[in-house]
Amino acid sequence: MKLDIYIEKNTMKYEVIIKNALIQNLSEEIRNVYTGKKIAVLTDENIFELYGSKLESSLHEQFYISFIVIKPGENSKTLNVLEFVYAKLSEYNIQRSDLIIAFGGGVVGDLTGFAASTYLRGIDYIQIPTSLIAQTDSCIGGKTAVNLTQGKNLAGSFYHPKAVLIDTDFLLTLSDKHIKDGMGEIIKYACIKDLSLFQILMNIKSKQDLFEDIEEIVHTCLSIKKQLIESDEKDNGMRMLLNFGHTIGHAIEKYSGFQIAHGEAVSAGMLIITKNSERIGYTEIGTYEKLKAVLDNFNIQYNLDDYNKEEIKKYILSDKKNLNNNINLILLKKIGESFVRNVPINLIDEFITP
Numbered sequence: 001m002k003l004d005i006y007i008e009k010n011t012m013k014y015e016v017i018i019k020n021a022l023i024q025n026l027s028e029e030i031r032n033v034y035t036g037k038k039i040a041v042l043t044d045e046n047i048f049e050l051y052g053s054k055l056e057s058s059l060h061e062q063f064y065i066s067f068i069v070i071k072p073g074e075n076s077k078t079l080n081v082l083e084f085v086y087a088k089l090s091e092y093n094i095q096r097s098d099l100i101i102a103f104g105g106g107v108v109g110d111l112t113g114f115a116a117s118t119y120l121r122g123i124d125y126i127q128i129p130t131s132l133i134a135q136t137d138s139c140i141g142g143k144t145a146v147n148l149t150q151g152k153n154l155a156g157s158f159y160h161p162k163a164v165l166i167d168t169d170f171l172l173t174l175s176d177k178h179i180k181d182g183m184g185e186i187i188k189y190a191c192i193k194d195l196s197l198f199q200i201l202m203n204i205k206s207k208q209d210l211f212e213d214i215e216e217i218v219h220t221c222l223s224i225k226k227q228l229i230e231s232d233e234k235d236n237g238m239r240m241l242l243n244f245g246h247t248i249g250h251a252i253e254k255y256s257g258f259q260i261a262h263g264e265a266v267s268a269g270m271l272i273i274t275k276n277s278e279r280i281g282y283t284e285i286g287t288y289e290k291l292k293a294v295l296d297n298f299n300i301q302y303n304l305d306d307y308n309k310e311e312i313k314k315y316i317l318s319d320k321k322n323l324n325n326n327i328n329l330i331l332l333k334k335i336g337e338s339f340v341r342n343v344p345i346n347l348i349d350e351f352i353t354p
């Protein structure tokens with residue numbers, strides 16, 4: 001399956017290829033966008049161990065490959081690790097005309113994108129995403145970032161890859177925890193824009209069912225994101241719909257010291273906001289129960305008694321998206337339809353009570 005992502009007011013585009021066993025044809029796909037020889041591949045230790053040699057053997061006939069391997073997980077999205085990446089790019093003598101590949105989950109993707117956008121004032125890069133979050137979400141849209149001690153994703157840039165190459169077979173080795181994290185995001189896409197995706201998700205009864213439909217699901221999610229980012233590249237309008245569940249979810253993640261998984265926190269965020277917006281009258285009655293049912297279908301935990309309104313509020317008020325004493329909340333009209341509601345901060349309690 002293919003998708004073209006148009007950027008910069010339709011003057012440029014990059015291609016997304018979604019296919020199982022794509023790793024065998026990577027050289028051909030890379031050749032479509034890169035005529036040089038040298039490639040630096042940024043990845044983490046888990047991916048390197050699982051797929052490093054496979055990637056190298058797929059590419060070594062046509063390219064000269066150097067790996068930059070970082071520790072897995074969010075703690076690697078830092079300025080320190082970025083500096084390590086710059087040092088490696090310099091050690092490998094990577095020039096402006098060379099290529100960088102982001103080979104891993106969202107952490108590798110965000111960090112690589114930022115390194116590529118800044119090293120030598122910008123080097124082309126390609127995304128080869130391997131986690132469910134990366135394949136359905138972070139690989140397109142061009143948001144790159146590292147975290148600062150002051151907060152998540154606070155330093156970054158908009159910098160688009162030259163191509164996105166998605167081999168869904170990589171997902172077979174993903175842990176159940178990270179599959180659930182990805183499912184949280186996929187459920188979000190269905191809720192904000194796609195009732196038929198929601199129905200597909202309700203019919204998935206096993207991991208085998210999920211993997212049978214996975215190419216279609218990845219394609220659907222990226223098609224939804226494509227629509228939103230093409231109309232709002234810099235995240236000032238419709239792209240904000242992608243934040244459904246995330247304002248409360250990020251607050252929960254932070255105040256739990258990142259002990260509550262991202263997927264769980266976002267799921268709780270989607271439920272809390274929907275429970276309240278249904279009570280206030282913005283959301284069709286029954287939507288909250290449907291959302292609970294789809295989360296149950298994927299065994300995603302959401303005991304709302306575990307969450308504390310005051311803690312959520314404290315973190316929401318310190319959020320960078322919270323401008324001029326108003327906050328943009330994403331609400332569902334019903335499953336498959338969403339909208340942005342600008343709410344004064346003094347009314348926030350009504351929307352965030354678990």
Ligand SMILES: NC(=O)c1ccc[n+]([C@@H]2O[C@H](COP(=O)([O-])OP(=O)(O)OC[C@H]3O[C@@H](n4cnc5c(N)ncnc54)[C@H](O)[C@@H]3O)[C@@H](O)[C@H]2O)c1
Nearest residue numbers: 046072073105106107108130131133134138143170173174
């Ligand atoms: N740029 C964007 O638009 C955007 C969008 C959503 C999320 N994000 C970012 O993405 C990050 C979260 O993404 P993530 O969950 O992929 O994080 P991650 O990169 O830390 O990956 C999660 C874990 O899964 C492992 N993993 C990845 N692929 C695997 C595979 N095929 N087999 C086995 N293990 C595998 C990784 O080694 C890691 O331990 C966050 O930093 C978030 O801010 C960015």
